[in-house]
Amino acid sequence: MRSESENHPARLPYGEGIYRRRILLVAANGRVTADLEDDFHRYGVEIEHDGGRVDAVRGRAGRYPWSECGNSSVPLQAFRGAPLSTSLLAASRRGNPRENCTHLFDLAVLAVAHAAAGRARRQYDVTVPDRVDGVTRATLQRDGELVLTWDLCGSEISDPPPYAGRELRGAGMASWAEAELDPDAAEAAIVLRRGSFIANGRLGDFDGAPNASVLLPWAENSCYSFTRGIAEKALRVQGSTREFTHHPERLLADVLRSDDS
Numbered sequence: 001m002r003s004e005s006e007n008h009p010a011r012l013p014y015g016e017g018i019y020r021r022r023i024l025l026v027a028a029n030g031r032v033t034a035d036l037e038d039d040f041h042r043y044g045v046e047i048e049h050d051g052g053r054v055d056a057v058r059g060r061a062g063r064y065p066w067s068e069c070g071n072s073s074v075p076l077q078a079f080r081g082a083p084l085s086t087s088l089l090a091a092s093r094r095g096n097p098r099e100n101c102t103h104l105f106d107l108a109v110l111a112v113a114h115a116a117a118g119r120a121r122r123q124y125d126v127t128v129p130d131r132v133d134g135v136t137r138a139t140l141q142r143d144g145e146l147v148l149t150w151d152l153c154g155s156e157i158s159d160p161p162p163y164a165g166r167e168l169r170g171a172g173m174a175s176w177a178e179a180e181l182d183p184d185a186a187e188a189a190i191v192l193r194r195g196s197f198i199a200n201g202r203l204g205d206f207d208g209a210p211n212a213s214v215l216l217p218w219a220e221n222s223c224y225s226f227t228r229g230i231a232e233k234a235l236r237v238q239g240s241t242r243e244f245t246h247h248p249e250r251l252l253a254d255v256l257r258s259d260d261s
Contacts, residue, residue: 075100
C-alpha cells in the first residue's frame with residue numbers, strides 16, 4: 001500500500017473536481033481478494049471458499065475517515081458459512097450493513113458474488129463529476145468498457161430508462177435491480193448507485209469535526225462509525241481524504257502493479 005507520506009494533490013474546490021472510485025476483484029485457488037479505493041477510503045476484503053460456501057473472511061482497513069473504522073472488520077465474520085450466490089441481496093442477508101463498515105460490507109458481498117460467478121478478474125471504475133446546480137452525469141466502466149451512464153438530479157436518477165426515477169437513497173434500488181435486471185447489470189447498477197451516493201462526501205471538509213457524533217443528525221445508524229456509543233469515540237482521521245480528479249491512475253496503483261506482474 002502506498003506510504004501515507006507520499007505527496008498528494010491538494011483538494012479541489014467543490015464544483016471543480018471529480019469523485020472517483022475503483023474496485024478490483026481477483027479470484028484464484030478458492031480465494032477472492034477485493035480492493036476498493038476512492039477519495040475517502042482504501043479497504044480490502046479476502047474470502048476463502050470451498051466452491052459452495054465461504055470458509056473464512058478477513059478485512060483490511062488501510063485509509064479511513066474515522067478512527068473507529070479500523071475496528072469494523074469484526075462483523076464481517078457473519079459471512080462465514082454463507083452460500084455462494086451471484087445475488088448481492090442474498091449475500092447481504094448474512095449481516096447487518098449498519099453494524100458494519102459500509103465499504104467493507106459491500107466488498108465482502110461483491111467477493112461472494114464474484115466467487116459464485118466463477119470469474120477470474122473484474123474491475124469497476126466509478127466517475128462522478130461534482131454537481132453543478134444539483135445535477136451531474138455519473139458513469140461506470142467495467143473492465144475498461146463503459147457500461148452505465150446516469151444523469152443525476154438531487155438524489156434521483158433522471159435519465160436514462162429504465163433507471164429514470166430511481167432513488168439513490170434506501171434499499172429500493174438494489175431490490176428493483178435484482179428483480180428486473182440480469183445479474184451482471186444488477187451488480188453494475190448497485191455499484192454505481194453506491195458510488196454516486198458517496199460522491200456527495202466531496203461537498204464538505206470534515207477535518208474540522210472532532211468526532212463522528214456531530215454528523216449523527218444526518219447519518220445515524222448508516223454504518224458502524226455512525227452508531228451511538230461508537231460515533232462519540234470515532235475521532236476524525238485528519239488528512240485522510242485524497243484527490244484523484246486528475247490522477248485516476250493512482251487508484252489501487254499498488255495492487256494493480258502486482259496484478260500485472
